[in-house]
Amino acid sequence: MPEGHTLFALARDLHEAFAGSHPEVTxxxxxxxxxAAELTGRExxxxxxxxxxxxxxxxxxxxxxVHLGLIGTFTVDEHEWTAEVPVxxxxxLRLRTPEHVADLRGPNLCTVITPEEVDAVLARLGPDPLxxxxxxxxxxxxxxxSSRSIAxxxxxxxxxxxxxxxxRSEVLFRHRLSPFTEGKDLKRASWRLVWDDxxxxxxxxxxxxxxxxxxxxxLDVEAALGRGEVPRLTERSSSVYKQAGxxxxxxxxxxxxxxxxxxxxxxxxxxxxxx
Ligand SMILES: [Zn+2]
Numbered sequence: 407m408p409e410g411h412t413l414f415a416l417a418r419d420l421h422e423a424f425a426g427s428h429p430e431v432t433x434x435x436x437x438x439x440x441x442a443a444e445l446t447g448r449e450x451x452x453x454x455x456x457x458x459x460x461x462x463x464x465x466x467x468x469x470x471x472v473h474l475g476l477i478g479t480f481t482v483d484e485h486e487w488t489a490e491v492p493v494x495x496x497x498x499l500r501l502r503t504p505e506h507v508a509d510l511r512g513p514n515l516c517t518v519i520t521p522e523e524v525d526a527v528l529a530r531l532g533p534d535p536l537x538x539x540x541x542x543x544x545x546x547x548x549x550x551x552s553s554r555s556i557a558x559x560x561x562x563x564x565x566x567x568x569x570x571x572x573x574r575s576e577v578l579f580r581h582r583l584s585p586f587t588e589g590k591d592l593k594r595a596s597w598r599l600v601w602d603d604x605x606x607x608x609x610x611x612x613x614x615x616x617x618x619x620x621x622x623x624x625l626d627v628e629a630a631l632g633r634g635e636v637p638r639l640t641e642r643s644s645s646v647y648k649q650a651g652x653x654x655x656x657x658x659x660x661x662x663x664x665x666x667x668x669x670x671x672x673x674x675x676x677x678x679x680x681x
């Protein structure tokens with residue numbers, strides 16, 4: 407599933423390509439024909455994300471609300487204005503201007519909503535570590551009263567917006583936190599470590615298009631960015647995510663897996679004991 411960094415980068419790309427234009431909006435697949443008819447020809451004012459939600463403002467107080475879900479994709483490409491752009495697969499929504507085309511496929515949600523409904527969507531979401539000024543204490547008030555595990559709470563978008571299954575497993579490992587610590591037993595200092603780390607890691611995901619969580623790679627990427635270079639990542643890697651049965655990089659113990667909050671959690675039972 408795309409995590410918050412993917413949506414942040416997507417909103418940025420859509421904004422750069424379409425803000426201020428009046429795209430033709432269509433639904434080649436037909437399932438979004440009514441919504442497309444409502445949006446086409448309007449000015450696309452801005453595109454933003456909050457957690458895993460994409461919100462695109464059009465003139466006349468119309469907002470496009472998209473959630474990609476598990477398998478959705480939204481591609482943004484340049485094209486020659488004279489060329490026909492073939493429709494590949496089930497395209498729910500296409501935005502097109504003389505310079506750009508964006509195709510949405512397989513979303514969990516694609517709908518036109520009002521400003522009031524946008525407010526309701528935002529009110530249901532916890533703070534997003536990618537947004538400047540996001541308040542980690544808002545998440546903490548929900549965490550420290552909860553008897554659910556931190557592994558479950560990190561996946562709850564009303565607690566924290568944007569973190570998915572990969573960042574969850576990896577950030578808990580990075581701080582040697584037991585994923586089964588109940589929210590009410592988690593130390594506030596531990597929560598701040600997790601939050602501050604997500605604030606550090608998620609922008610690297612936006613910049614590189616990869617989830618970077620292994621410390622050596624994190625340092626390499628940060629150093630490259632510091633030199634003004636585009637970081638090059640040779641291969642995807644993780645410490646515990648999808649490493650079930652493999653040796654823990656810290657202690658050599660076997661990495662474990664178990665379904666928590668509907669998705670496979672990965673952790674090291676020997677290293678991750680902190681609360
Ligand atoms: Zn270990």
